[in-house]
Every structure is written in C-alpha cells, then in structure tokens.
Amino acid sequence: MKILVTGGAGFIGSHLSERLLQDGHSVKVLDNFDNYYSPELKQENIRKCLENFNFELITGDVRNKETVQNAIEGVGAVVHEAAQAGVRASVEDPEKTVSVNIDGTLNVLVAAREARVKKIVFASSSSVYGKTKYLPYDEKHPTEPISPYGVTKLAGEHMCRVFSGLYGMEIPMLRYFTVYGPRVRPDLAINKFFRRAMKNEKIEIYGDGSKTRDFTYVGDIVEGTLLALEKGKTGPYNLGGGNRVSVKELAEKIIQITGSSSEVVYTENQAGDVIDTLSNASKAREELGWEPKMKIDEGLRNYYEWVKGRE
Ligand SMILES: NC(=O)c1ccc[n+]([C@@H]2O[C@H](COP(=O)([O-])OP(=O)(O)OC[C@H]3O[C@@H](n4cnc5c(N)ncnc54)[C@H](O)[C@@H]3O)[C@@H](O)[C@H]2O)c1
Structure with a gap:
C-alpha cells in the first residue's frame, strides 16, 4: 500500500517511514522541515529513506490545502504525525501550535475525505489528559488539558471523531506517552541530560525532580502505530510503555550510564507541564495486540550508543 506520513522527517515519523518501507510499503512524506529544531537533523533522519525507490518526499506545509490535496493523491492511508510538538513551545507561541495542529489536521481530514481515503492514524498525546484524577490513565480518564498543545491534540481528536462519523473513515487516535530513542527531539529532557552528562556539565531539572x-x-x-494502521478503530488508544520514572531518577540513570560526574541542579517549574503520567495500555493490548517491549534501562543504553557519535 502507498501511505502518506505527514511529519515524516521528524523523530517518530522518520522511524515509522523506515519501517513501512522495510515492510514493503510505498511511502510519501509531507514535511515542511520546520525550524523548531534543526532542519538538518530532519534531513539526516530521512537520509536512508531517500535511497529507497518506494519513497517520495514532498516538502510542504500541512496548513496549505493544495499541498495536502496533492500529497494525498494516490495513497491508501495516512499517518498524521506533523505537528508543532512540545508543551513549552505551545505556551510560548500558542498561535503557531493552534494553526499547525488544528488547521493542519483539518486540512488532512478534508483532503482525505475528498480523495476517499478511509484510514487515517492521528498522532495524539497523553497531554490531552492534563489534570490527573487518577493513575494510570485509561482512555476514559477525563480530558482537561493544561497546555495549549494539549488543547490542540484534543481538538484534533474531536475533529477526527466527527469526520469518522460523518464520512465513514476509520481514525484511531494514538495517545503517545513521552517517546524517546535515537533521533529524539533535541528539546526533550533525555537529549539535554545525555549531552550535559557526556560533558560532565550541570544537569538542570525543572522543579524538584519528583x-x-x-x-x-x-x-x-x-x-503500535503500524498495528493501529492495520486494526485500529476510531477512538483513542493509549500507547505508553509502563516505564514510570521520575525526572530525578532519569538524570541519575543517565549519569550512571555515561559514567559522568555531572551535578544535578533544580530550577523553577515550567508552566504547562503535568505532574505525572502513566498509561493503562490495556485497550491497545486487547484490540491491537500491542505489547511494548523496551525497558527503560536498555532503551537509555541504546540511546547512549546512538548519541555518543553525535556530540
Ligand atoms: N515525542 C513525543 O514524546 C510525543 C508525545 C506525544 C505525542 N507526540 C506527537 O507525535 C508526533 C510526532 O512527534 P515528534 O516527537 O516526532 O516531533 P517532531 O517535531 O520530531 O516531528 C514533527 C514533524 O512535523 C513537521 N512539521 C511541523 N510543522 C509542520 C507543518 N506545518 N507542515 C508540515 N510538517 C510540519 C516537522 O518538521 C517535523 O519533522 C507529533 O504529532 C507530536 O505532537 C509526540
């Protein structure tokens, strides 16, 4: 099948595109190489894909209707990963987050309806939960986002649900929980902590690390995203690995893995950050057969192997 991956040059989208190609699919990526973080890193992310005959790159913006209409032509399904990611970015510039995440998602849905594409996987986020009433979160947990980013992901979910009802599309919405691994977005704590630890520099934690x-x-x-593409029904699915670790523990693990002498220092809390997240992924287990395998220590060691050569 030919699949459109929006945001396919990003962290998650590039891993997904590589895997789809490996599995024998054709992949189109639509990405505008947004400069939220280095576009060169994104070029590097898709270097391997570009060598594949079954891969096509369209450099363009999901906010442009015509661009999305052209990108969707001839595909059998869409995985919509493109977004302005990041809670803090959304606090600093809510307009951009709203326009990319809401207008962009609407464009994808409208173009899919016009092209009669019936399967769309929407990259949502655990940020839709916001205020914690209980843990672990199941999909029935109230959704009360506390950042503009969370609001845009929840709005995207609602729009997906409505389009599914109106036009008979199947749209699983994947609530990803803090994703990490090689190519992780540079703004995320794991990347910052490793880079500081490798230089024996102070590691800054927002808040008290708890x-x-x-x-x-x-x-x-x-x-999980591939399983959703294959078997997912319209509605939310938590995709969380069940590796609950405090930010302080994370810093300690990273210091230990890198053999660093970094000191940990604590600074002010950041607005929009939720206190705790933990996923109950039973629905994804039961309906999709998803079984997250990677334990945090091994995952961090994998990341270290990758980041070592990229200082
Ligand atoms: N990484 C996480 O922990 C996490 C957690 C929950 C949800 N998500 C969601 O998963 C998806 C992928 O996240 P990621 O961590 O890989 O982020 P990322 O920033 O690495 O990837 C997003 C990609 O979208 C592209 N993009 C941004 N604006 C665009 C636009 N207007 N038009 C076209 N392309 C555009 C970017 O250039 C980038 O390549 C996002 O929807 C994000 O909100 C990520």
Missing part, C-alpha cells in the same frame, strides 16, 4: 513520566521507546511506538 515529576514522573511514562517513557515509551520509539520502536514500541512504531509498532
């Missing part, structure tokens, strides 16, 4: 995250390895996320 916030926890459910870290999920990118290979498991790719697996």
Whole structure:
C-alpha cells in the first residue's frame, strides 16, 4: 500500500517511514522541515529513506490545502504525525501550535475525505489528559488539558471523531506517552541530560525532580502505530510503555550510564507541564495486540550508543 506520513522527517515519523518501507510499503512524506529544531537533523533522519525507490518526499506545509490535496493523491492511508510538538513551545507561541495542529489536521481530514481515503492514524498525546484524577490513565480518564498543545491534540481528536462519523473513515487516535530513542527531539529532557552528562556539565531539572513520566521507546511506538494502521478503530488508544520514572531518577540513570560526574541542579517549574503520567495500555493490548517491549534501562543504553557519535 502507498501511505502518506505527514511529519515524516521528524523523530517518530522518520522511524515509522523506515519501517513501512522495510515492510514493503510505498511511502510519501509531507514535511515542511520546520525550524523548531534543526532542519538538518530532519534531513539526516530521512537520509536512508531517500535511497529507497518506494519513497517520495514532498516538502510542504500541512496548513496549505493544495499541498495536502496533492500529497494525498494516490495513497491508501495516512499517518498524521506533523505537528508543532512540545508543551513549552505551545505556551510560548500558542498561535503557531493552534494553526499547525488544528488547521493542519483539518486540512488532512478534508483532503482525505475528498480523495476517499478511509484510514487515517492521528498522532495524539497523553497531554490531552492534563489534570490527573487518577493513575494510570485509561482512555476514559477525563480530558482537561493544561497546555495549549494539549488543547490542540484534543481538538484534533474531536475533529477526527466527527469526520469518522460523518464520512465513514476509520481514525484511531494514538495517545503517545513521552517517546524517546535515537533521533529524539533535541528539546526533550533525555537529549539535554545525555549531552550535559557526556560533558560532565550541570544537569538542570525543572522543579524538584519528583515529576514522573511514562517513557515509551520509539520502536514500541512504531509498532503500535503500524498495528493501529492495520486494526485500529476510531477512538483513542493509549500507547505508553509502563516505564514510570521520575525526572530525578532519569538524570541519575543517565549519569550512571555515561559514567559522568555531572551535578544535578533544580530550577523553577515550567508552566504547562503535568505532574505525572502513566498509561493503562490495556485497550491497545486487547484490540491491537500491542505489547511494548523496551525497558527503560536498555532503551537509555541504546540511546547512549546512538548519541555518543553525535556530540
Ligand atoms: N515525542 C513525543 O514524546 C510525543 C508525545 C506525544 C505525542 N507526540 C506527537 O507525535 C508526533 C510526532 O512527534 P515528534 O516527537 O516526532 O516531533 P517532531 O517535531 O520530531 O516531528 C514533527 C514533524 O512535523 C513537521 N512539521 C511541523 N510543522 C509542520 C507543518 N506545518 N507542515 C508540515 N510538517 C510540519 C516537522 O518538521 C517535523 O519533522 C507529533 O504529532 C507530536 O505532537 C509526540
């Protein structure tokens, strides 16, 4: 099948595109190489894909209707990964997050309806939950986002649900939980901590380090996304690896893996950050057969192997 991956030059999208090609699919990527982080890193992410005959790159913006209409032509399914990611970015520049994540998602849905594409996988986020009522989160947990980013992902989910109902599309919405692994976005804590640890520089933690995250390895996320493409029904699915680690523990693990002498220092809390995340992934297990495999220590060691040569 030919599959359109929006945001396919990014962290998750590039891993997914590589895997789709390996599995014998044709892949089109639509990505505008947004400069939120280095476009050169994104070029590097898709270097391998570009060598494949079954790969096509379209450099363009999901906010441009015509671009999306052209990109969707001839594909059997879409995985919509393109977004302005990042909670902090959305606090600093909510307009951009809203325009990319809401207008962009609407364009993808409208173009899919016009092209009669019936399967779309939407990259959502654990940020839709926001205020924690209980942990682990199941998909029935109330959604009360506390950042503009979370709001845009929740709006995207609602739009997907409505399009599914109106036009008979199947749109699984994947609530990814803190994804990490090779090529991780440079703005994420794991990348920052490793780079500092490798130079024996101070590691800065926002808050007192007690916030926890459910870290999920990118290979498991790719697996879950492929399963959703194959079997997912319209509705949300938590994709969280069940590796709940506090930010302080994360820094300690990274210091240990790198043999670093870095000191950990604590600074002010960041607005928009949730306190804890932990996923109940039973629905993805039962309906998709998803089984996250990577344990955090091994995943961090894999990341270290990758990042070592890229200082
Ligand atoms: N990484 C995580 O921990 C995480 C967690 C939850 C949800 N998500 C979601 O997963 C998806 C992928 O995230 P990622 O971490 O790989 O981020 P990323 O920033 O590495 O990838 C996003 C890609 O989208 C592209 N893009 C941005 N704006 C665009 C636009 N207007 N038009 C076309 N392309 C555009 C970027 O250039 C980038 O290559 C996003 O939707 C993100 O919100 C990620």
